[in-house]
Amino acid sequence: MVFADLDFLEKNFIHYAKEDTQSKYANKDQVPTTPGQVKMMKELAGQVKDYGLESYYNEKTAFAIGRLPANAAGIAPLGFFAHVDTVEYDDRFPVRPQVHRNYQGEKLALDEANGIFLDPAEFPDLLTLKGQTLITSDGKTVLGTDDKAGVTGLLAALKYLHEHPEVDHGDVYVAFGPDEEIGLGGQRFDPADFPGVEFAYTLDNGRPGDFEYETFNASAAELKIKGTVVHPGEAYGLMVNATTIMTEFLEALPKDQVPEKSRGHDGFIMVTDAESSVDSARVGLIIRDFDWDKFLAKEDLVRDLVARLGEKYGADRFDLHLRRQYENIYNGIKDKPYVVNLALDAYEKAGLTANVQTFRGGTDGNFITQKGIPTPNLFNGGGNYHGRYEYVTVEQMDQLAELLVAIVSEHARQSREGRDERPLEKYW
Template sequence: MLEQRYLEFIEQTFIKYAKVNTRSDENSTSIPTTTGQIKLAQLIRDDLREIGVKNVVYDKNDGYLVVTLPANDIVEAKPIGFIAHLDTADFPAEHIQPQVHPAYDGKDVVLNEAAGIIMRVSDFPNLKNYRGQRLITSDGTTLLGADDKAGIAAAITAIKYLNEHPNIKHGEVRFAFGPDEEIGLGAKRFDVEKFKVAFAYTLDNGLPGQLENETFNAAQAKIVIQGTAVHPGNAYGLMVNAITLANRLVAALPIDEVPEKSKGRDGFFLVTSFSATIAEAKLNIIIRDFDKEAFANKKKLLQQIVARLNGEFFNEQKVFLKITDQYHNIADTIKQHPYITDLILQVYTKLGLKPVIHPFRGGTDGNALTEKGIPTPNLFNGGENFHGQYEFVTTEAMLQVSQTILAILAQHYQNNK
């Protein structure tokens, strides 16, 4: 177990990072998409240099901060990496005020008394699992940023520990802190030539003991419907109501293949935005599925629906569809490298963590990195209720992430010495 001073360090580090607004912006063309992410990367760089880490490089071309700790013994262990992301989700992130609830009593948590914002155990029964721990929340008006600053703080704490305990033998290890994960851009831009590792783990959403070695296949559909607006009194045979067509398109999607009715390995369609007038409608739909064939069929179904609507107007196209693949399931690649999973199972057993291997109902930086030749499943960062005002993490859970990183390095060294 890490000493008490590391508990204090990880909490203070997390709170400092959480206060920096790093919300990414999908409409920006800058790299990173927001200046707050640069500010955080530079803050992390300065903190690492202060604790004595020498090889810390920030690359303005892709927005990544890469840290390299050299092997401190002659060992055949292949270099491995850990990755956490700088940005937070599309939710208010200005003036984040982290609140620490020491020795949490397992009851409802008043986040903001003046605004009447309460995180109730009846809504979030998982809170009871953290009784007695140091619970950290926002003030209820913003997200907290545990996704993924909990992962960052845990990585920094592990680096600090290794730097202060050179007697702990390990092979070469690299850490990367990158931007724009929430909008799927960061890892696609990452120049992995400076991150030469055999495999890596993301420290993203999840609970201790978790391993996510499978993700969705993901695509985004952008649809524009061109209507014809005329006076309703003279509309017969002339008006084409884009709102009506948009509603018909959405109604033609499978009624049960939506997130609120999906779990496990179920896929779904999700309309994420819908704006319309009679003259024009714009829709954004995301498509998700674990199975390659089912994923392809979902895209095909949407194309058929659009073709059917266009068919009503003879040779004139009214509905325009563009489908873009966002990322692909990492499962096939991870299965080709069983050591990556076996290593984690060895570590979890030694730490007394119950392994929970399941598909991640989303994507991480690991999707792009895996496609670039670095197999990268996801571990955990210890937080819960991500992407909203009820997000939380405990100091103890973050420290468990740090302990897991250290145990992975120690086991990997033992396996290859």
């Protein structure tokens, strides 16, 4: 069943997908990191005014903020987040969305000259999209489903609420954010832009029905090792080879706690990069786990390993910098079940079967939750995020818009009749 205006969804997604809004970590000291993000957010701040929102662009945080004023009393404000940035891609190739109407599960040539095909034999989820309007890249770069599908679904929901004043709601706040892909946007969000908001939702990756209120705890580590260079012909008892020490460190890391052997609720320690010479070496690591105690144990494992090597080679040869990146949103949600139960009730109201799962990564919601606004993740539709095979359908974005309106409406109903405060179930 069509909920919103499919032409509106298609045109808005294609329009914004074509805008270059890459976030670039090399520009991390700029807010935001690229001017294309500013352009799109200011455009969005203007567009939502057409749907009855008050809006502005926060120059300090680089968030575009909107508020749809309440049309009924006694309903606490809630919020939604969608990020405008995409991962980096080859600047030689602009994003060129391709529309495939009434898709029937066939193999699609995205860039036939270079042998790039979107094939259900490789991506079987495509077979679930028969009859829908499929939008893909041209095979040369990303499409931008992450998160321009979330942006588009949110716009459609706001337009629907504007055109259907019979749907009761409190203040609805929206935030279009920058630099999510490099982990900076959510850190800069100012809760003062969401006054009185008890909880919010991100609209990040996932198929219709997906819902996540548990993410990784995350740290990044950098280990620098200092060697002693001596001519190899005279090195006996004098040379200390930083490459050899680095190899010893890498060999001591647990072999079964790596991403390629982890799934579901497993955590891992991943070597992201390494470089070395006799004189010096450097290793980059990321540490991930859902369970807080196991996460701390992984951090301690790295510290202890460096300490043991320090006893062997001299502590002054090692410089370990371990930096917390984000915490599991479940830590801030577990004692506030309403934000989860409301979403689950709304999924049912919208005719969606909730697929509750762990999010093997992080979202802006990690940082926003730590700022006092519990923020689990819904979905934005599509699949194959961050690559040339990325796709979405108009109908999936329509399902997102319907869910957002259902959340707003159900929150109004439960504000009058009583909140669903059941204790949270464990889905993992």
